[in-house]
């Protein structure tokens with residue numbers, strides 16, 4: 046089919062997995078495969094990770110977890126979203142680990158346990174400063190006490206999430222860590238023991254390796270991109286996604302020809318304009334046209350004019366391009382390279398936004 050293609054290099058995912066594991070001293074990784082594996086394909090990436098020995102996966106919604114189970118993925122799956130009463134029974138049946146982040150959640154679990162005699166596994170999330178989900182720091186004592194009466198057996202873990210782990214200034218992250226340690230001491234004083242304790246994400250793997258605890262939750266680094274331009278980049282990760290678009294038309298235009306919507310781009314001389322069948326509806330970032338380029342046969346070529354919904358244009362100058370060939374939009378292959386991080390930095394975005402944006406008509410092709 047003609048259109049954008051995301052070549053997913055599973056061999057690079059596996060490489061990244063091992064490089065990260067080495068960096069964290071062999072601690073278990075919870076492979077974060079939410080949002081369709083950050084746009085890379087959750088099922089295929091999960092299978093590759095599990096085959097390498099990854100014992101924990103995480104998704105956001107219950108539906109995402111069920112899709113993995115339906116694909117015969119049997120490893121531990123944790124969901125990060127707020128607990129909903131209606132999926133507690135299925136969580137037991139399909140062995141899915143829930144997120145406990147408030148006193149309401151305790152009520153749901155206790156009621157379910159009273160009616161059925163069963164309870165799903167869950168991890169207690171403590172909010173240490175993200176102010177999103179999680180038991181607020183000052184309610185931690187009450188929640189720990191409540192859990193200790195009936196639910197402790199099913200509480201497999203305690204965790205928190207950093208707000209600024211991928212930033213240059215780690216003051217806030219360090220403060221969050223102190224808050225978390227206070228909660229852990231409190232639990233300890235109450236005699237509560239958890240099988241797993243986790244806090245780290247990609248940013249902390251690079252920035253604060255001392256916070257690894259028992260499991261390290263990793264998303265972006267597994268997919269081969271650095272979470273921000275403020276983290277150390279001394280880790281040999283490789284971009285898993287190679288995003289390419291086909292040249293579907295070529296025309297020679299004269300000097301002064303306006304190209305694309307708004308006519309904001311004008312050729313400075315006679316040149317060859319190629320049409321690439323990939324647009325912002327496929328996740329190609331519209332803002333990138335201002336300074337953006339693609340790579341073709343080892344050379345960069347500038348984007349000409351605004352990116353449209355389904356297509357955009359490239360200025361090939363006097364070079365020869367072929368209809369049917371694909372240009373590299375981001376990623377890496379033997380001859381061409383353009384990292385997502387560079388685009389993210391230029392357009393004031395992040396690799397997270399770019400990779401999860403690749404959806405819709407993009408065909409994923411898995412390479413091993």
Ligand SMILES: Cc1ncc(COP(=O)(O)O)c(C=O)c1O
Nearest residue numbers: 077206246247248262263264265
């Ligand atoms: C709770 C939680 N843990 C871990 C991660 C993984 O983060 P990263 O992709 O930066 O490794 C995420 C991602 O957003 C998350 O929401």
